[in-house]
Amino acid sequence: MTQYLEFEKPLAEIEGKAEELRALARENDEMDVEKEAAALDKKADDLLKSLYADLTPWRKCQVARHQDRPHCQDYIDALFTEYTPLAGDRNFADDHAVMGGIARLDDKPVMVIGHEKGNDTKSRIERNFGMARPEGYRKAIRLMELADKFGLPVITLVDTPGAYPGKGAEERGQSEAIARSTEKCLELGVPLISVVIGEGGSGGAVAFATANKVAMLEHSIYSVISPEGCASILWKDAEKMREAAEALRLTAQDLNKLGVCDEIIKEPLGGAHRDRAATIEAVGKALTKMLGQLDGKSADKVRGDRRKKYLDLGSKGLAA
Amino acid sequence: MNWITNYVRPTINSLFSRREVPENLWTKCDNCGTMLFHRELAENQNVCTNCDHHMPIGARDRLATLFDGGVFVEVAVPEPIADPLQFKDQKKYGDRIKDARKKTGEKDAMLVAEGEMGRTPVVVAVQDFSFMGGSMSMYVGNAIIAAAERAIETKRPLILFSAAGGARMQEGILGLMQMPRTTIAVQMLKDAGLPYIVVLTHPTTGGVTASYAMLGDVQIAEPNALIGFAGARVIEQTIGEKLPEGFQRAEYLLDHGMLDRVTKRTDLKDELVTIVRMLMKQPPAIKGDLPAPTADEAEKTEATAE
Ligand SMILES: [Zn+2]
Numbered sequence: 001m002t003q004y005l006e007f008e009k010p011l012a013e014i015e016g017k018a019e020e021l022r023a024l025a026r027e028n029d030e031m032d033v034e035k036e037a038a039a040l041d042k043k044a045d046d047l048l049k050s051l052y053a054d055l056t057p058w059r060k061c062q063v064a065r066h067q068d069r070p071h072c073q074d075y076i077d078a079l080f081t082e083y084t085p086l087a088g089d090r091n092f093a094d095d096h097a098v099m100g101g102i103a104r105l106d107d108k109p110v111m112v113i114g115h116e117k118g119n120d121t122k123s124r125i126e127r128n129f130g131m132a133r134p135e136g137y138r139k140a141i142r143l144m145e146l147a148d149k150f151g152l153p154v155i156t157l158v159d160t161p162g163a164y165p166g167k168g169a170e171e172r173g174q175s176e177a178i179a180r181s182t183e184k185c186l187e188l189g190v191p192l193i194s195v196v197i198g199e200g201g202s203g204g205a206v207a208f209a210t211a212n213k214v215a216m217l218e219h220s221i222y223s224v225i226s227p228e229g230c231a232s233i234l235w236k237d238a239e240k241m242r243e244a245a246e247a248l249r250l251t252a253q254d255l256n257k258l259g260v261c262d263e264i265i266k267e268p269l270g271g272a273h274r275d276r277a278a279t280i281e282a283v284g285k286a287l288t289k290m291l292g293q294l295d296g297k298s299a300d301k302v303r304g305d306r307r308k309k310y311l312d313l314g315s316k317g318l319a320a
Numbered sequence: 321m322n323w324i325t326n327y328v329r330p331t332i333n334s335l336f337s338r339r340e341v342p343e344n345l346w347t348k349c350d351n352c353g354t355m356l357f358h359r360e361l362a363e364n365q366n367v368c369t370n371c372d373h374h375m376p377i378g379a380r381d382r383l384a385t386l387f388d389g390g391v392f393v394e395v396a397v398p399e400p401i402a403d404p405l406q407f408k409d410q411k412k413y414g415d416r417i418k419d420a421r422k423k424t425g426e427k428d429a430m431l432v433a434e435g436e437m438g439r440t441p442v443v444v445a446v447q448d449f450s451f452m453g454g455s456m457s458m459y460v461g462n463a464i465i466a467a468a469e470r471a472i473e474t475k476r477p478l479i480l481f482s483a484a485g486g487a488r489m490q491e492g493i494l495g496l497m498q499m500p501r502t503t504i505a506v507q508m509l510k511d512a513g514l515p516y517i518v519v520l521t522h523p524t525t526g527g528v529t530a531s532y533a534m535l536g537d538v539q540i541a542e543p544n545a546l547i548g549f550a551g552a553r554v555i556e557q558t559i560g561e562k563l564p565e566g567f568q569r570a571e572y573l574l575d576h577g578m579l580d581r582v583t584k585r586t587d588l589k590d591e592l593v594t595i596v597r598m599l600m601k602q603p604p605a606i607k608g609d610l611p612a613p614t615a616d617e618a619e620k621t622e623a624t625a626e
Contacts, residue, residue, distance in 0.1 A: 163549060165555045166550075166558060167567070170549060174550070175534050178530035179499075179503065182500055182531060185500070203496070203530040206500060210499075210500040224488075224493060225489055230489050234409035234410065234489060235410060243409070244409070248493075249493065250493065260494075310497065310504060314461075314494050314497065317405065318406065
């Protein structure tokens with residue numbers, strides 16, 4: 001069953017009606033509803049098109065967080081072969097908010113690392129809603145080092161509301177872990193490419209996405225702070241998240257203009273969750289393309305280009 | 321009290337009085353409540369003479385207490401584009417910047433200076449909490465990169481004093497992108513084999529701790545400084561329990577292995593000199609407040625630095 005977002009409610013009504021009609025017809029052979037139902041389908045389709053033609057930043061946040069959106073695990077399952085998960089930070093624990101391991105993409109060995117939010121109550125709790133603790137970042141650092149040692153490109157899939165705000169996380173050095181992970185991203189002599197597949201939440205995202213190439217799904221977001229958090233600080237009212245989402249310029253489209261996002265991966269009409277397979281396929285194509293662009297470059301070149309990219313950021317702004 | 325301290329007092333005094341510290345005014349220590357005479361408090365680097373509580377100290381005053389004779393030269397910071405997102409909340413970002421500049425007399429939230437500290441050539445960057453909460457902006461990122469570049473150019477260590485609530489929201493993603501940018505500055509120092517020392521001051525939180533403020537070769541904090549990634553209120557709301565006494569304070573972090581040292585502000589200069597001279601394999605320093613170097617001496621140290 002489709003999970004509708006708040007702004008999709010009118011759509012839910014139309015699609016619901018069409019479904020009801022067809023259900024009635026299934027019970028009663030005399031009824032011919034197909035014409036009417038098809039008209040409703042058309043209406044729904046038009047509405048979907050118009051809703052998604054120009055999503056506001058806040059609506060994009062909701063789409064980016066949609067629970068049925070493909071998650072890290074889905075991409076790994078569908079796009080990679082021989083995925084061999086590697087666990088633990090060798091110090092404290094294995095953080096289930098972060099998954100990763102060696103795998104093959106188009107038969108070529110790579111390291112894949114990502115945030116995983118989980119799909120149901122049980123797995124969401126186990127994955128801590130994709131909010132990593134220091135161990136998650138330290139696991140990522142370890143896997144990046146392993147990749148670097150054996151010359152495997154690193155692919156990161158970013159989907160996190162942010163780093164976990166917890167007591168133990170702070171005590172074990174959440175900030176240091178994030179800082180070291182970002183540092184590791186910048187040290188790698190192998191290509192690092194990153195795709196923001198849902199939410200790029202602040203430092204928790206930077207720790208994975210300081211990459212040679214950063215791609216973003218069309219309706220994904222990447223932000224210094226959540227719109228709710230920004231609203232409660234700057235507007236002193238968490239309900240002003242629409243305004244905050246607008247002001248923060250957190251969409252893939254704005255980030256592309258600012259040079260933070262190198263590539264936008266188109267989503268199916270109605271968002272990634274409406275056609276998960278097509279979304280995953282599009283991400284796979286983008287990964288192959290970006291890896292190809294970095295193929296054959298020396299370690300110094302890969303590292304140097306990555307540094308230069310970040311040092312040069314901020315030369316372009318956005319007009320109001 | 322040795323002759324050097326005797327000699328230097330007037331210089332330091334004149335530095336503080338130059339900033340028009342009102343005469344005959346008292347400040348109440350917000351920890352112990354003792355009424356402290358302004359001049360006495362300033363001489364003690366804004367540390368309560370009764371209970372050792374560390375009150376905020378201005379970025380410029382901080383520099384004056386560190387450099388010999390209070391003399392330093394500012395390092396120029398490349399100006400970033402203004403208001404890249406045309407950000408507006410209840411107030412325009414452009415207006416907020418204007419107000420902060422007027423209030424502080426500074427361009428943005430980071431000052432970079434070079435000079436001698438205990439006759440040791442150093443570059444020092446000080447984050448200015450009074451400028452929009454010290455928040456990490458493109459300017460702050462540029463300042464840290466400029467500080468690292470200057471340190472490399474002159475083969476000096478970089479000492480950074482952090483104080484910030486995090487990245488500057490009004491610069492959106494470009495504020496956040498100062499995390500990788502400043503990390504590159506730290507890596508440049510590492511490549512050049514130069515020490516990078518961080519002194520965390522109250523408060524240092526958010527994206528600042530999650531980048532350059534936690535990547536020092538040596539991590540020092542001022543007593544009782546608040547240091548953390550997430551805010552205590554957010555953590556309490558998330559985990560649904562009260563946080564222990566002293567949580568996210570310097571001493572707590574020291575206990576949890578996150579810092580090398582917690583050092584009183586009044587001891588910082590000597591300690592920093594000791595540390596950087598050892599890391600730079602220089603002979604032990606003359607301790608205490610030294611007068612500003614004469615032109616002659618300055619040239620000599622300049623030459624040894626080459
Ligand atoms: Zn006191």
